[in-house]
Amino acid sequence: MNATNDIVIIGGGIIGMAIAVDLKLRGASVTVCNRNFPQTASMAAAGMLAPHAEELPPGPLLDLCLKSRWLYPEWIRKLQDLTGLDLGYNPCGILAPVYNLPSTDVRNNNQGQWLDKTAIRLYQTGLGDDVVGGWWYPEDGQVDNRQVMQALDKAAQQLGVNVRNGVTVQTLQQKQGKVTSILTNQGELEGNTYIIASGSWASQILPLPVRPVKGQMLAVKMPEIPNEPYALQRVLYGLQTYLVPRQNGRLIIGATSEDVGWTPNNTPQGIERLIKRATRLYPDVANWEIEEFWWGYRPGTPDELPILGHYGCNNLILATGHYRNGILLAPVTASLIADLVINQNSDPLLEPFKGDRFHTQPSPAPAPMTPFNHYPVPKAINGYNGTSSLFSEDELIIAGRKFHSRLMTGTGKYPSIPIMQESVAASECQIVTVAVRRVQTNAPGHEGLAEALDWGKVWMLPNTAGCKTAEEAVRVARLGREMAKLLGQEDNNFVKLEVIPDTKYLLPDPIGTLEAAEILVKEGFAVLPYINADPILAKRLEAVGCATVMPLGSPIGSGQGIRTQANIEIIIEEANIPVVVDAGIGTPSEASQAMEMGADAVLINSAIALANNPVLMAKAMGMATVAGRLAYLSGRIPVKDYAIASSPFTGTVV
Numbered sequence: 329m330n331a332t333n334d335i336v337i338i339g340g341g342i343i344g345m346a347i348a349v350d351l352k353l354r355g356a357s358v359t360v361c362n363r364n365f366p367q368t369a370s371m372a373a374a375g376m377l378a379p380h381a382e383e384l385p386p387g388p389l390l391d392l393c394l395k396s397r398w399l400y401p402e403w404i405r406k407l408q409d410l411t412g413l414d415l416g417y418n419p420c421g422i423l424a425p426v427y428n429l430p431s432t433d434v435r436n437n438n439q440g441q442w443l444d445k446t447a448i449r450l451y452q453t454g455l456g457d458d459v460v461g462g463w464w465y466p467e468d469g470q471v472d473n474r475q476v477m478q479a480l481d482k483a484a485q486q487l488g489v490n491v492r493n494g495v496t497v498q499t500l501q502q503k504q505g506k507v508t509s510i511l512t513n514q515g516e517l518e519g520n521t522y523i524i525a526s527g528s529w530a531s532q533i534l535p536l537p538v539r540p541v542k543g544q545m546l547a548v549k550m551p552e553i554p555n556e557p558y559a560l561q562r563v564l565y566g567l568q569t570y571l572v573p574r575q576n577g578r579l580i581i582g583a584t585s586e587d588v589g590w591t592p593n594n595t596p597q598g599i600e601r602l603i604k605r606a607t608r609l610y611p612d613v614a615n616w617e618i619e620e621f622w623w624g625y626r627p628g629t630p631d632e633l634p635i636l637g638h639y640g641c642n643n644l645i646l647a648t649g650h651y652r653n654g655i656l657l658a659p660v661t662a663s664l665i666a667d668l669v670i671n672q673n674s675d676p677l678l679e680p681f682k683g684d685r686f687h688t689q690p691s692p693a694p695a696p697m698t699p700f701n702h703y704p705v706p707k708a709i710n711g712y713n714g715t716s717s718l719f720s721e722d723e724l725i726i727a728g729r730k731f732h733s734r735l736m737t738g739t740g741k742y743p744s745i746p747i748m749q750e751s752v753a754a755s756e757c758q759i760v761t762v763a764v765r766r767v768q769t770n771a772p773g774h775e776g777l778a779e780a781l782d783w784g785k786v787w788m789l790p791n792t793a794g795c796k797t798a799e800e801a802v803r804v805a806r807l808g809r810e811m812a813k814l815l816g817q818e819d820n821n822f823v824k825l826e827v828i829p830d831t832k833y834l835l836p837d838p839i840g841t842l843e844a845a846e847i848l849v850k851e852g853f854a855v856l857p858y859i860n861a862d863p864i865l866a867k868r869l870e871a872v873g874c875a876t877v878m879p880l881g882s883p884i885g886s887g888q889g890i891r892t893q894a895n896i897e898i899i900i901e902e903a904n905i906p907v908v909v910d911a912g913i914g915t916p917s918e919a920s921q922a923m924e925m926g927a928d929a930v931l932i933n934s935a936i937a938l939a940n941n942p943v944l945m946a947k948a949m950g951m952a953t954v955a956g957r958l959a960y961l962s963g964r965i966p967v968k969d970y971a972i973a974s975s976p977f978t979g980t981v982v
């Protein structure tokens with residue numbers, strides 16, 4: 329690929345392709361990398377252009393949708409002219425029947441025209457008996473999204489867009505605030521500007537809170553009656569269902585909305601729900617021939633707004649998270665993003681959709697030793713300094729980076745973010761591990777967590793918690809690296825590698841861990857693998873280039889202490905890299921025990937976060953780690969079978 333002029337778009341759904349065509353028409357050189365995956369939202373959608381029927385509240389999203397609906401006729405004309413294809417654009421209006429009469433207040437504030445029980449049946453015969461009236465939205469409509477996709481593909485081909493199907497982008501390479509290239513399953517590609525338009529999968533490339541929201545769909549065939557139009561001519565938008573009649577007699581019935589992650593496929597329950605709701609709305613549907621079932625993933629975001637515009641690097645642009653309205657939003661997205669790339673013009677319409685809205689300002693690091701209101705730390709121990717001059721030369725070195733503290737902590741399970749901040753400060757740890765997957769999806773208890781610490785003061789150790797396979801862990805590790813960069817740690821290549829298929833004991837998969845470690849080391853990561861206390865595995869991981877090994881004391885969160893002492897001792901004896909005892913530590917004495925055994929560091933999460941007083945426990949763990957290390961460096965006395973008096977027998981008074 330020509331490194332001097334290319335715009336590289338990642339994702340070939342309606343958003344990526346619409347941007348590609350727009351840019352190409354403005355004279356740019358464009359490459360689209362598109363993985364082959366059939367269940368894209370753009371192919372699954374119903375194609376409604378429905379800002380009003382969706383009842384979007386007044387605000388930036390409604391403004392954006394209205395602008396796009398306004399752009400639609402011209403956009404369609406352009407694509408039709410380019411390709412000669414019919415795109416099924418039909419500004420047919422949308423009828424939204426209801427089963428309960430709305431209050432006068434609701435009626436006065438709705439964008440639609442209210443139709444009573446009789447009037448609505450003049451617009452559409454055959455409605456279910458439960459329908460008591462409804463709204464008429466004359467400016468909404470529909471398009472055949474599959475035909476749009478076909479037209480975009482054809483237009484792109486004719487215009488000379490370099491569409492590379494079957495190319496999966498794995499990671500972005502960044503240097504000094506710029507994306508320098510992308511790594512794909514078919515090698516490295518370079519460009520000048522990179523646009524992420526990978527829908528629900530955007531969070532696999534960057535740490536963005538985009539999640540899949542599964543929608544199941546079904547299509548039936550409206551019966552043909554000679555010389556009569558099909559029974560449905562306009563979209564019916566009912567309660568949790570819609571019927572979208574195409575001009576060729578196909579009736580699209582949608583859609584479920586399921587927060588089930590990447591769970592695939594149609595299910596009997598999903599289809600049953602669709603049929604039930606559709607037949608309540610329009611009973612005749614029950615007798616029509618089924619043509620197809622399908623499903624897809626809507627790219628959802630926490631605030632249900634798309635993510636548009638520059639992000640992190642000045643040559644990186646996002647166009648994702650279009651959730652329920654991406655078909656509608658394609659023309660406006662393409663136009664605004666093309667303006668941004670070609671003219672460097674950021675339209676004010678884009679402002680509310682910037683990706684950094686999910687990053688709260690990094691809060692100032694909690695002042696060390698400041699007692700938290702509810703968890704006072706006794707004054708008597710506040711004078712303790714974990715980086716005591718007594719052993720200030722004693723540094724923990726991991727992948728060339730030096731740390732004074734030998735305690736690593738986690739961020740999960742705390743009662744609140746302030747208590748987590750306070751605990752991290754009280755522990756005086758310098759390495760804090762963060763679960764990339766949970767932070768990136770804003771999982772409960774992890775909202776705003778990554779931004780809550782001052783990463784200028786503590787070193788982030790992104791971890792791959794939640795990954796069951798090597799492949800997942802590699803992907804999440806790459807995301808973690810991006811996350812660290814975006815949070816200001818440009819040179820952070822650390823990853824705590826966890827490959828854990830077992831949910832009961834959370835024991836790591838040794839083979840998967842080794843496989844993932846090999847890949848990640850080759851990609852330049854400093855890999856800190858979480859392992860069972862297996863000396864042979866520890867040596868194998870060292871041999872492939874891991875930065876540490878992290879044997880478990882006992883299962884994560886169990887607080888059972890160090891049950892694997894004998895094996896950890898062998899690991900320590902044999903290792904030429906730091907050994908970090910991770911997981912299961914329940915008390916400060918156990919932290920100290922690990923350090924006295926000669927471990928280079930300990931990682932403790934649950935015992936601190938779940939203590940009655942996490943801040944105080946964090947302090948205790950910090951002190952215990954120091955105490956254990958000092959004891960190890962001092963050299964303990966040998967264990968004897970019999971007592972040896974403390975004072976000599978010679979010269980004693982008889």
Ligand SMILES: Cc1cc2nc3c(=O)[nH]c(=O)nc-3n(C[C@H](O)[C@H](O)[C@H](O)COP(=O)(O)OP(=O)(O)OC[C@H]3O[C@@H](n4cnc5c(N)ncnc54)[C@H](O)[C@@H]3O)c2cc1C
Pocket residue numbers: 338339340341342343344361362363364365367368369370371372373374375376377378495496497498525526527528529530532533542543544545582583623624625626627647648649650651652653654655656657
């Ligand atoms: C059931 C359902 C009904 C819907 N109905 C409507 C509707 O009526 N009206 C409306 O406006 N919107 C509707 N939507 C929403 C709309 O479909 C989406 O918002 C829109 O299609 C998003 O387009 P996209 O291009 O961002 O994502 P997608 O269409 O999902 O495309 C993303 C593309 O990126 C590719 N990709 C992902 N990761 C990578 C990678 N690492 N490397 C290379 N390529 C990658 C994927 O393979 C895919 O081709 C519906 C969605 C669903 C699921």
Ligand SMILES: CC(=O)[C@@H](O)[C@H](O)COP(=O)(O)O
Pocket residue numbers: 737738739740761791793858883884885886887910911912913931932933934935
């Ligand atoms: C946060 C983290 O990395 C944990 O998975 C780790 O293994 C610590 O275990 P405990 O919670 O038992 O301290």
